[in-house]
Every structure is written in structure tokens, then in C-alpha cells.
Amino acid sequence: VPTKQTAVSAYYQKLARNQEENDLLSMQNLQPWWTGFMARAQDRRLNELRTCVKIRRCFQILLDEKNGLLRRISQRCLWPDFNTVTQRSELVREVLFLNDTILSMRLIRVKLVLLRCEVCDNPSPAKMTSPNSAPTPFTNPSSPKIQKWESLGLTLIHEFISEEEEEVMIGAFHSVYGENTSFSGRKRLSQHFGYHFDYTTFGASETNFTPAPEYIQEFLPRLPVQEYLPDQFTIQYYPPGAGIPPHVDTHSMFGEALYSLSFGSAVPMAFRKCTTNDARRMRLPKRSLTNNPTTSQTKDATPAETAESEETWELLLPRRSLLLMTGPSRYGYTHGIKSRKTDIIDGETVSREGRYSITMRTIRRGAEIGCNCDFPGVCDQRIREEQAAAERTDE
Ligand SMILES: O=C(O)CCC(=O)C(=O)O
Numbered sequence: 001v002p003t004k005q006t007a008v009s010a011y012y013q014k015l016a017r018n019q020e021e022n023d024l025l026s027m028q029n030l031q032p033w034w035t036g037f038m039a040r041a042q043d044r045r046l047n048e049l050r051t052c053v054k055i056r057r058c059f060q061i062l063l064d065e066k067n068g069l070l071r072r073i074s075q076r077c078l079w080p081d082f083n084t085v086t087q088r089s090e091l092v093r094e095v096l097f098l099n100d101t102i103l104s105m106r107l108i109r110v111k112l113v114l115l116r117c118e119v120c121d122n123p124s125p126a127k128m129t130s131p132n133s134a135p136t137p138f139t140n141p142s143s144p145k146i147q148k149w150e151s152l153g154l155t156l157i158h159e160f161i162s163e164e165e166e167e168v169m170i171g172a173f174h175s176v177y178g179e180n181t182s183f184s185g186r187k188r189l190s191q192h193f194g195y196h197f198d199y200t201t202f203g204a205s206e207t208n209f210t211p212a213p214e215y216i217q218e219f220l221p222r223l224p225v226q227e228y229l230p231d232q233f234t235i236q237y238y239p240p241g242a243g244i245p246p247h248v249d250t251h252s253m254f255g256e257a258l259y260s261l262s263f264g265s266a267v268p269m270a271f272r273k274c275t276t277n278d279a280r281r282m283r284l285p286k287r288s289l290t291n292n293p294t295t296s297q298t299k300d301a302t303p304a305e306t307a308e309s310e311e312t313w314e315l316l317l318p319r320r321s322l323l324l325m326t327g328p329s330r331y332g333y334t335h336g337i338k339s340r341k342t343d344i345i346d347g348e349t350v351s352r353e354g355r356y357s358i359t360m361r362t363i364r365r366g367a368e369i370g371c372n373c374d375f376p377g378v379c380d381q382r383i384r385e386e387q388a389a390a391e392r393t394d395e
């Protein structure tokens with residue numbers, strides 16, 4: 001069993017071996033690089049340092065051996081146990097100090113290396129419990145918070161809301177329940193705003209309307225699709241271990257852009273391309289998104305269904321991130337959250353914590369109701385048309 005010290009030094013040596021020459025900044029370009037980095041840090045990086053579970057991978061500073069203080073920071077960043085809140089806030093203070101020091105150029109021959117954080121910053125998503133890795137997203141270096149899977153119509157925006165906004169939302173969610181309410185059951189808890197989601201039609205209620213609260217109104221101007229904005233909001237609380245069965249949100253009733261804002265904690269969302277089995281299931285009488293066993297979650301998996309589960313890949317939705325589904329990910333893939341108490345994230349078993357989400361949709365009304373997507377097999381509109389045609393030929 002390697003000791004902590006040898007583990008640390010092996011880790012350090014491995015990192016050092018992996019450094020590319022151009023990661024090491026010379027003194028000439030250090031200052032502009034650092035200024036740029038700090039500008040982003042105000043917005044994002046220091047935030048990550050405070051909250052990121054992978055903090056030791058976020059930030060590594062290789063130092064001139066002459067500078068004892070900075071070497072100390074470096075070692076601390078690399079320490080594998082470096083993940084307590086106190087240590088993080090200490091690091092934040094030291095990074096700010098380092099900033100002053102660098103800007104005043106009191107250092108000689110400093111080498112800085114910024115490592116990507118697996119969760120917050122890595123172009124390839126975290127490896128999840130599901131054996132299949134999520135496809136690799138595209139990240140434009142000028143907007144590092146945004147990951148895009150163009151061919152799936154999928155976008156994940158990290159740090160879409162601030163910690164302050166997150167706190168307000170969690171407080172507001174709980175404020176409507178009585179003191180004796182237990183939040184630890186197995187079931188999701190839901191609150192509805194705008195036109196309420198109707199669990200019998202999988203569309204929106206015509207009459208049941210609650211205005212969206214201010215904390216929702218505030219972020220609407222920041223949504224990536226501004227041509228039309230959501231008017232149906234479902235806030236859900238998932239106690240640790242709770243999930244939602246794989247499903248495709250009703251095509252005909254809602255606009256193409258579907259959003260899921262995650263807060264409270266991260267959770268993996270499972271995606272799977274729809275197959276003829278899904279098409280068959282959607283033609284069966286009842287479907288349900290409640291926690292009862294559903295047609296999409298049969299108890300004894302058939303061989304075909306087992307094969308399907310092998311096609312599933314999971315994408316970690318970090319807290320405060322916004323997921324946007326359009327195109328194939330909206331119309332031709334199921335999405336869901338597996339019910340389980342722990343997830344495997346990058347090889348580490350992580351206990352689930354309570355997670356909240358705001359699902360946002362835009363209701364189609366009158367002549368807008370309908371769909372002509374590229375996935376007729378799993379399109380409720382096409383299924384209705386098929387069934388109407390079948391009835392006419394029966395007559
Ligand atoms: O909680 C989530 O992120 C997704 C919920 C969802 O897919 C739905 O309510 O249709």
C-alpha cells in the first residue's frame with residue numbers, strides 16, 4: 001500500500017512528465033496570461049476552487065524552487081485530500097495573494113501550469129457509471145463554460161446561475177412546505193409555475209396557471225434561445241437516490257427547446273437513442289412519468305431491452321448548470337435519471353445528494369400544436385395521425 005507521501009510524489013511526477021513545453025510559461029508571457037486568467041477567475045475559476053470536488057486537478061502551480069511560499073501552495077494543491085471547505089477558502093486567499101505577487105513581478109523564473117478540471121473544464125465529460133462514455137462535446141475556447149454536442153442538438157452551460165441564485169431557489173422551494181415535511185422519501189417533489197404540467201396528457205394545463213417567481217424571471221433573458229421563452233416551469237426535488245424513468249417529452253405540445261436547470265447537487269442524466277422498441281411502447285395504452293413502474297421501465301428486461309441499456313450513456317449535470325435539448329436529443333433520444341444512491345464519477349464512488357431541477361418548456365397552442373420532427377417512430381403527433389388513419393380504414 002503506497003503511503004500518502006509516495007502517492008503524492010508519484011502523482012506529482014506523473015503530472016510533471018505530462019506537461020507540454022508550451023504549458024510552461026516564460027516570464028515574458030506570464031504577466032499577460034495571468035491577467036487574463038484572473039479576469040476569468042473573478043467570474044468562474046475562484047468559484048470552482050471553492051466548490052469543485054476535483055479541486056486538486058483544477059490548479060497546479062509549478063514553482064521556482066527559490067520561492068518557498070509558492071512551493072508550499074503547489075504542494076497543497078496537489079495533495080489528494082485537498083477537498084475540505086477550509087482548505088479551499090485558504091487556497092482562494094493564497095491565489096489572490098499570488099495574483100498580487102505576480103503582478104508586482106517579484107518572482108523569478110516561475111512556471112505556471114493550469115490543469116483542466118475534469119468536471120468543470122474538461123472537453124471530454126466525466127466518465128460515469130454507465131459503461132458508455134458520453135460523446136465528446138465541442139468547446140469554443142472563447143466561451144469555456146459552454147459545451148456543445150452539435151449533432152445531438154445538446155448544449156450544457158456550466159455555472160449558468162450563481163451560488164447566490166442557487167441559495168435563493170433552494171430556500172424558495174422549501175418555504176412552501178410545513179415544518180414537519182420530510183424531504184427524505186424516495187419520491188420526487190414537484191412545484192409548477194406558468195401553465196402547470198398535466199401528468200394525464202403530458203402537455204400543459206389550459207387553466208391552472210401560477211406566475212413564475214422572480215428568481216425564474218431573472219434568468220430568462222440569459223437563456224440561449226431568446227426567440228421564444230418558456231412558459232411552463234416544473235421545479236423538482238429529487239431526494240438522494242430518486243430518479244426519473246427514461247422518456248421523450250411530448251413532441252406536439254411543447255416547443256423544440258427544452259431546458260433543465262440543475263441545482264443543489266450534480267446528477268448524471270442518461271441518454272439513449274430511441275429504437276423501434278420505444279416506438280412500440282409509445283403505441284401501448286398508458287404511459288406515466290410518475291415513480292410507478294412504467295411501460296418504459298419493465299421489471300424483467302427482455303434481451304432487446306438489455307441491449308438497449310448498453311446503448312445508454314450518461315452526462316453529468318453539475319449543480320448550477322443549464323442543459324438545453326433541441327433536435328435529436330429533444331425528439332429522438334430518451335432522457336432520464338437512474339434511481340440509485342451512488343454514482344461512479346471518474347472511477348470514484350460518489351453518494352447522491354438532494355438535487356433540484358427546473359424543467360422549462362414552451363407550450364404550443366392552437367395551430368402550433370403538432371410536430372414534423374425527424375423521429376416519427378416516437379412522435380406523439382405521428383402516432384395520433386397513424387391511429388386516426390387506422391380507424392378510418394377500419395370503418
Ligand atoms: O430533472 C431533470 O433534469 C429532468 C426532468 C425531466 O426530464 C422532465 O421533467 O421531463
Ligand SMILES: [Fe+2]
Nearest residue numbers: 247248249335
Ligand atoms: Fe423530460
